[in-house]
Amino acid sequence: MIASYQASGGREAMLRFGPDQGPLVAVALPLFEDANRVRGFAVAICRALAARGVATVLPDLPGQGESLVPLENCGILDIADGFDCATKEAWNANRRLYGVALRSGALLDKLALLDGRWHFAPQDGPSVLRDLKRIKQASQPHIRLSDADWYFDLQAPADHPDPPVEIAGNLISTALLTDLSVYAPWTPADGGPVRIVRLDSDPAPADRHVPGTALWRRAEPGNDVTLARLLADDIADWIATCER
Template sequence: MIDHYDWRGGREAMLRFGPETGPIVVIAMPLFEEANRTRAFVVTLCRALAARGVASALPDLPGQGESLVPLETCSIFDVAEGIERASKADWEAGRALYSVAIRSGAILDKLALFSGRWHFAPQTGPELLRDLKRVKQASIGARVLLGDLWYFDVAKPEGVEDQHVEIAGNRISTSLLTALSVYEPWRQDDGGHVRTVRLDTDRKPADRHVPGTPLWRRAEPSNDPALAALLADDIAAWIARCGG
């Protein structure tokens, strides 16, 4: 079902899957171009969750996806507010509410009142910033080596206090990039249930490692239905344990 939510900057689209009652997860997609590579997979995941009796909401976030808000005008708070506002109606309706965050989406689910957070291959803000630096370095070549505050060195002015950096077709504000340097995913110590799942090729600590394809590393959008089914089983079982 096609739905929407409102936030300070206007109205954004949101897809809904699954039953109208019971537990519901709000999907936090990866930031920037990785979302395009994983969206088909996430839709497959949402449909697999629906088949297991778990509803989901997949919102377009401010400055992301089909949002009409220019990315370069968005702060990290604006994007994170999208998750909070997208979950508001279900929270007010008293539904058991959880987040499912993919990659850098794990730094966006910190404002909403979730009973639990499930993170797949979570990426910290500093890790994302390093990835963006590598992409920018590759685009300008070796003639200029980027330093620690590289985004200020290559920024294009929009105004006295407003600058942006163009990375792989994304115009990102320097204030958003600065914020990434300190943004981390929600931790167990922050409260509520937190579960981390990673691919078996990723040796970072996790509650579970699973076989699958790192779709975000592919040059073109792709899908992995078997992985989506495996993760849907894990999410549904986790929500049941959390009391959803």
């Protein structure tokens, strides 16, 4: 079902799946182009969870998807605040609330009051920033980007705001890029249960490694229904364990 929620910058679109009662899962898509590559995959996970009796919401966050808020006006906390706003209704209804985040979506659930967090192939901010730098460098190979301040216009007047940086067609604020340089996903040390699942091809530590396709590495959006069902099973079982 197509719905909406009230964010700080106005109303944003949101998809709803599953029952109106019981625990609710809020799904955070990754930032930038990765969101387009895995959106269909996220919907497949939501539908598989609904078939297991688990409700989900998939919000468009400020500066992302169909949001009317320009990305160039957003810092990481503006986007994370949108995710928090998308979960308010669940808290008002006294429903247990869990976060599911894909890739850099794991950076966006830190403001929300969640009963637990489930992260698939999570990225930290510096990793996202390195990917953006590679994309920017590939678009202008004749210019050598610096290691630290590559996204600042050093020729701009000191008393003027830093202009946004165009990367793969997106205008991204220097504030957001600076946020990424230091931002990391939620950990158990921050409080509450956190489960991490990664692909078999990813050697980083995780609670579970699973076979599947790294959809975010494809040039075009794709899906892996088998993986979506496998992850939905893992999420449903994890929530059932948390609910005991």
